[in-house]
Amino acid sequence: MKKIYQVDNVPISGEEILVQESIFHNANGYIGVRNCLEEGVPEEVRSVRGSYINGFYDFSAMNQAEKLYGLVEEKQTILNVADTQTIRLYLDGEEFSVFEGTLEKNRRTLNMEEGWTERTVVWTSPKGKKLEICCRRMTSFVRLPLFLMRYCVKPLNFSGAVMLESLHSGDVENYYNPEDPRVAGERRNYLEPVYRFADAEMSLLETQTVKSGLRMCTAVHHRVSVPYKMQTEEKGHGVTRKISFDLQQGQEAVLYKYTVFTDSIRNGRCREEAVDCLRELTQLPVEMLYKEQKEYLDSYWEKALLEILGDDEQNRAVCYNMYELLQSVGKDEHCNIAAKGLSGEGYEGHYFWDTEMYIEPYFLLTDPDMAKSLISYRHSTLEQAKENAVLLGHKKGALYPWRTIMGRECSGYFPSGSAAYHINGDIAYSIIAYYLATKDLEFIREKGMEILVETARLWMDMGAWHEGSFRINEVTGPDEYTCMVNNNYYTNVLAKHHLYWTARFDEMLGGQDFAEREELKEFWEASRHMYLPYEEKLGINPQDDSFLEKKLWNLSETPKDKFPLLLHYHPLYLYRHQVCKQADVVMAHFILEDMQSLETIRKSFLYYEKITTHDSSLSTAVFSIMASRLGMEEKAYHYFGDSAKLDLFDTHHNTKDGIHTANMGGSYMAVVYGFGGVRIKEEGLFLAPSLPRAWEGYRFKICYEGRRILTEVSREGCRIMLEKGGPVKLHLYGKEYLLEGCLEQQ
Numbered sequence: 001m002k003k004i005y006q007v008d009n010v011p012i013s014g015e016e017i018l019v020q021e022s023i024f025h026n027a028n029g030y031i032g033v034r035n036c037l038e039e040g041v042p043e044e045v046r047s048v049r050g051s052y053i054n055g056f057y058d059f060s061a062m063n064q065a066e067k068l069y070g071l072v073e074e075k076q077t078i079l080n081v082a083d084t085q086t087i088r089l090y091l092d093g094e095e096f097s098v099f100e101g102t103l104e105k106n107r108r109t110l111n112m113e114e115g116w117t118e119r120t121v122v123w124t125s126p127k128g129k130k131l132e133i134c135c136r137r138m139t140s141f142v143r144l145p146l147f148l149m150r151y152c153v154k155p156l157n158f159s160g161a162v163m164l165e166s167l168h169s170g171d172v173e174n175y176y177n178p179e180d181p182r183v184a185g186e187r188r189n190y191l192e193p194v195y196r197f198a199d200a201e202m203s204l205l206e207t208q209t210v211k212s213g214l215r216m217c218t219a220v221h222h223r224v225s226v227p228y229k230m231q232t233e234e235k236g237h238g239v240t241r242k243i244s245f246d247l248q249q250g251q252e253a254v255l256y257k258y259t260v261f262t263d264s265i266r267n268g269r270c271r272e273e274a275v276d277c278l279r280e281l282t283q284l285p286v287e288m289l290y291k292e293q294k295e296y297l298d299s300y301w302e303k304a305l306l307e308i309l310g311d312d313e314q315n316r317a318v319c320y321n322m323y324e325l326l327q328s329v330g331k332d333e334h335c336n337i338a339a340k341g342l343s344g345e346g347y348e349g350h351y352f353w354d355t356e357m358y359i360e361p362y363f364l365l366t367d368p369d370m371a372k373s374l375i376s377y378r379h380s381t382l383e384q385a386k387e388n389a390v391l392l393g394h395k396k397g398a399l400y401p402w403r404t405i406m407g408r409e410c411s412g413y414f415p416s417g418s419a420a421y422h423i424n425g426d427i428a429y430s431i432i433a434y435y436l437a438t439k440d441l442e443f444i445r446e447k448g449m450e451i452l453v454e455t456a457r458l459w460m461d462m463g464a465w466h467e468g469s470f471r472i473n474e475v476t477g478p479d480e481y482t483c484m485v486n487n488n489y490y491t492n493v494l495a496k497h498h499l500y501w502t503a504r505f506d507e508m509l510g511g512q513d514f515a516e517r518e519e520l521k522e523f524w525e526a527s528r529h530m531y532l533p534y535e536e537k538l539g540i541n542p543q544d545d546s547f548l549e550k551k552l553w554n555l556s557e558t559p560k561d562k563f564p565l566l567l568h569y570h571p572l573y574l575y576r577h578q579v580c581k582q583a584d585v586v587m588a589h590f591i592l593e594d595m596q597s598l599e600t601i602r603k604s605f606l607y608y609e610k611i612t613t614h615d616s617s618l619s620t621a622v623f624s625i626m627a628s629r630l631g632m633e634e635k636a637y638h639y640f641g642d643s644a645k646l647d648l649f650d651t652h653h654n655t656k657d658g659i660h661t662a663n664m665g666g667s668y669m670a671v672v673y674g675f676g677g678v679r680i681k682e683e684g685l686f687l688a689p690s691l692p693r694a695w696e697g698y699r700f701k702i703c704y705e706g707r708r709i710l711t712e713v714s715r716e717g718c719r720i721m722l723e724k725g726g727p728v729k730l731h732l733y734g735k736e737y738l739l740e741g742c743l744e745q746q
Contacts, residue, residue, distance in 0.1 A: 001312060003112035003301065003319050005648070010106045012098050014045050018656030021048060023648065024108050024117045025343040025659075026137045027327035030054055030144040030335075031261045032342020035108075035117055038087040038135055038151070039096055048175045050080040051147075052342050055335030056216060056263050057349065057405045058190040058209035062412045070391050072418075075410035078338065078349020079190050080174050082205065082218045084259040086167035087151055089133065092160050094125045096133070101125045105132075112323040113301070115141060115293040122156070130157040141300075142292040144331060145277050149257040150286075159248045164255055168220040169238035170196075170205040175345050193237035195271065200230075202278055203239035206271050212406075215264040219274040221282050225254040256286055265334050300326060303701065303708070304366040306671060310696030317644045318671065321664035324647070325362055328661045333376035340658030350403035350410055353423050353478075354662035356430035357591070358618060362665045365672065365702040368438050375434060378427050379447040381407030382454060389458055392418065397458030398451075400424055415483040415571070419476040421462070424455040425494025429591065432501045436680045439705055445509055452502040453515045456523055459495045469531035477543065479584035480616070481565065481574045485544035489533050490588040493595050496530035499523040532595070540604040541585050541596060553579035553611055564615035580612040582619035583626075590625050590673075594681070602630050617646060621666025625674035628690060637692040640670040672700050676711060680704065685730040687720065689713045704728065709739070717746040 010020060017037070024035035032052045041047045057076040064071045089096035098106065098121065105122035116138040124130040136150040153162055170193060194215065195206035206217040220239070222230070228245040247253055260278045262270040281289070304322055308315040328341030337355045340346035355374055363370040378400065384407030385398035391409075392399060401409035402417040411417025431448040435441065444452075463472045472495060477488035503523045506514055515523075533542040542548050562568045565579065583590075586608050589601045596604075605626050614620050624639035644667040645651050647659045672678050675698065677688030685704050689711060691697065697714035707725030711718065720732065720743045727740040737743055 001307075001315060003323070005110040005112070005316060005320060007108045008106070010108050012103070012106070015656060017041065017045065017047060019650055020108055022343045022655050022658050023650075024110055024119075025327075026117055026139040026147065027342035028139040028141050028144055029327065029329045029331040029342075031139055031147060032327070033085055033137070033139065033147055034344060035119075035137065036085060037098065038085060038119075038149075039089060039098075040086060042097075042099055045099070048344055049083060049085075049172075050175065050345060051082050051084065051172075051261075052078055052345075052349065053081055053216060053261055053263050054330050054338070054342060055265060055405060056081065056214060057212060058214070059211040060188055060190070062410075064412070070393070071414065072409050072412055074408075075348070075412070076212075076350075076405040076408065077174065077190070078345060078405065079209065080172045080345070081170075081191070081207065081216050081261070082259075083167060083169040083172050084147065084218060084220055084257070085137075085149065086169070087135075087149070087255070087257070088165040088167075089153065090163040090165070091125060091129050091131065091155075091158075094127055094129065096123065096125070096131075098123065104130075110320075110323075112319060113294065113297060114290065115297050116290070128157075129155070129160070131155050138290070138293060139327075140289060140293060141296045141326070143277075143281065143289070145260045145262055145274070146281055146289070147259040147261065148286075148289060149255075149259075151255040151257065152252055153247070153255075154252040155247050155249050157249065159251075160246065162245055162247050162253065164243045166222060166241045166243065166255070166257060167238065168203045168205060168218065168240070168259075169236075170207050170218070171237050196234060196237060196239065198232050198234055198239045202275070203232075203241075204271065204274065205237060205239070207237070215270055217262050217270045217274040219260045219262075219278040221258040221278055223256040223258075223282070223286075226251075258282060266332070300367075303703065305699065305701040305710070306668065307700075308671070308695055308698045309714075311694060313649075314641065314644055317648045318667055320648045321644065321667050322362075324659055325359060325661065325664050325668075328659075329359070329363065329370055329374070330377065331373065333373060333380045336374060336377045337661055339661060341661045344658030346658040347403070348410070349405060351405065352403050352662075353420070353426045354618065354665075356426040357587075358621075358662035358669070359665040360430045361433070361673070362668045364433060364437050365678070365704075368434065368440075368703055371430070371434050372440070372443060375427075375431055375443075375451075376447060379451055382451060384408050386454065389461075394458060394461045396461050397456070398424075398454035399458050400427055400455070416476055416480040419474065419484055420478075421458075421472070421475045422477060422488070422491040422494055424458055425491060425498050428452055428455055428498035428501070429494060432497070433680065435505075436682065437704060441508060444505055445512070449502075449505055449509065449514050452498070452505065456499055456502040457515075457519070459499060460519075460522055460526060463495070463526065465529075466531075469529050470526040471531045477584045478587055478618075479543065479580045479582060481577075481579050481581040481613075482543060482547065482584075483571070483575055485546060487531055487533050488544045489541045489585050490543075492530055492532055493588050493592050496527050496532070496595070497592055499527035499530075503527070534600070538603065538607065539600060540607050541588075541600060543580070543585050543608075547578060550576055550578045553577040555579070555611065555613060563613060565613055566615065578611050580608060582612065582614065582616035583622035584608070586612075586626050587622050590622055590629070593629065593679070598630075601626070605630060614642075617643070617652065617660045617663040618666060621663065621670045621674075624670040628670075628674035628677065631690075633690065633692060636670075636674060637694060640667070640674065640692075643667045643670060671698065672702065676700060676713070678702065683731075684736075685709075685728070687711065687730065688733050689718045691715065717744060719744045
């Protein structure tokens with residue numbers, strides 16, 4: 001199946017416009033542009049018209065009801081930095097708008113093989129002039145600062161004058177909505193103009209943030225395929241080009257609009273860099289830029305192969321999710337992956353634990369260098385994590401913020417934010433997982449070990465010994481409907497894993513003074529004696545010490561219009577019940593399954609399944625993986641289908657706010673870690689493929705210790721092939737094999 005998603009007769013209602021802006025947005029991990037209608041929309045129609053730079057931010061106030069010590073009073077937010085996507089079209093004075101005249105064709109295309117989106121419109125004006133417009137957009141994966149638009153106009157039943165009005169504007173604002181907790185609740189002016197320039201070749205706008213003092217620059221160049229006249233207007237912090245030409249019926253005119261984005265985080269001379277970059281790009285044949293994009297994606301899809309056979313809809317959804325992960329992931333250590341990627345301003349562009357637990361596992365198996373870069377971002381913000389630990393009263397160690405852009409905490413509600421200390425364990429887990437998949441001990445020496453030691457010190461400072469076991473009190477686990485508890489199982493089991501491997505790496509690296517000997521001994525002892533809650537009568541791991549003492553919430557009797565619960569019940573009411581927003585203990589059993597018996601895992605899964613709402617998009621993928629692990633095929637398939645289609649088919653009716661990057665990683669994991677049974681442990685690579693009844697088969701490739709391994713699963717069995725690298729040991733259905741060429745199981 002071709003990796004192309006196309007929608008004909010796209011509705012132009014307000015909500016649908018927002019959905020298409022998100023689904024068809026263009027991004028490359030550095031820049032992101034929502035796919036808004038080039039000509040704009042009427043005032044009464046809502047649109048989030050934004051362009052973003054990953055990791056570029058300003059500060060804004062976070063007002064607290066009470067001025068208590070250590071509460072966050074300033075946060076970072078991603079910025080809408082410029083508008084260069086606006087192109088208005090006039091036909092002998094008539095302005096093109098899909099909200100007037102007759103719209104005969106309205107098609108959107110996402111080509112994931114060649115890396116561009118396209119909007120094709122056939123429109124008849126109120127005065128009867130009929131034309132075709134085709135706009136192709138591309139954010140380059142090879143030349144990260146570049147956003148390229150190819151705007152084509154063709155008169156179909158007339159000849160006459162055409163005028164394109166192309167905007168380059170720095171007078172932009174962030175979207176705000178006081179009713180939506182996921183975006184800014186107030187109107188703010190984050191950017192100040194610094195420099196404006198325009199000549200026949202380019203326009204330049206440089207802007208500075210009001211508080212953080214960061215600068216960014218956009219440079220724009222136009223190229224037209226037919227003879228034209230151009231008029232330039234400079235106003236405010238913007239430049240408008242009015243490009244006029246005459247066309248005969250059936251004649252096509254093409255406008256190429258190049259935009260380059262630069263910022264001072266990566267280069268202090270961002271204006272000069274923008275000029276140099278734009279000049280270099282405009283000297284290259286445009287065909288070369290498209291060719292580079294395709295070659296990049298050919299390589300990407302070769303490494304990241306995942307195909308579902310017998311279910312085109314789910315296959316398309318998973319393909320889309322994998323493409324969006326590539327669009328979202330930061331390509332340097334100055335940035336990470338926002339909860340909405342670069343598709344919008346949801347959660348203000350903040351990075352969460354989503355990266356380590358839902359997205360890095362994808363890149364770890366498809367492009368380990370990308371996983372390495374994400375860990376490097378955490379290393380670059382280690383000093384801020386140390387400062388955060390001091391702010392929260394710790395005498396030593398580092399505590400990473402729950403949500404952030406540049407390393408400082410942005411969570412205003414600490415019970416379900418700063419108290420989620422498991423973020424330290426999540427980051428440690430990702431470092432350990434990276435080593436197990438790559439055996440790159442040198443990276444552990446260079447960056448990983450410093451993170452592991454500083455965050456391990458935090459456990460020792462905040463934990464306490466009681467009755468011969470090490471305990472961790474007053475924390476919040478993944479389940480945000482249960483806050484501020486003692487001995488959250490997920491947190492404790494991750495801390496156990498973290499402390500063990502920190503001491504283990506020290507041994508492997510020959511004791512190079514990463515920590516004191518006595519300190520490392522304490523890590524060993526705390527790991528060995530970590531308290532992990534267990535309830536003998538039920539045979540399960542309680543989520544925390546008090547969880548089973550609370551009232552059970554009867555989900556079956558809760559009206560459907562009361563979900564998600566967080567919008568209809570006070571947090572304290574939720575905290576007093578056995579009800580889970582998302583996978584918590586079940587998540588712990590997935591990532592560290594060897595910490596408990598299979599029977600305990602099974603009983604725990606069945607127990608928590610009854611009281612989990614899946615109000616978080618992160619949840620169903622994990623339940624799918626664990627249902628696969630437990631041989632519950634129908635449940636695994638049910639949970640997977642809900643997660644995979646969330647954005648492409650807008651199943652939760654909130655894609656208008658931006659994509660759900662963590663869920664996209666989760667849907668990949670549900671296939672490879674779930675149905676494929678992939679696990680990477682200290683003992684090696686494990687696979688245990690199963691096939692849902694609804695599928696004819698599936699296949700995927702993974703990277704492991706420098707090898708590339710293809711797994712194909714069908715009704716006849718499974719076949720595992722070594723595509724790249726030398727022989728490697730693996731475990732298939734619990735039995736060890738040496739993979740040298742091809743291994744088949746009926």
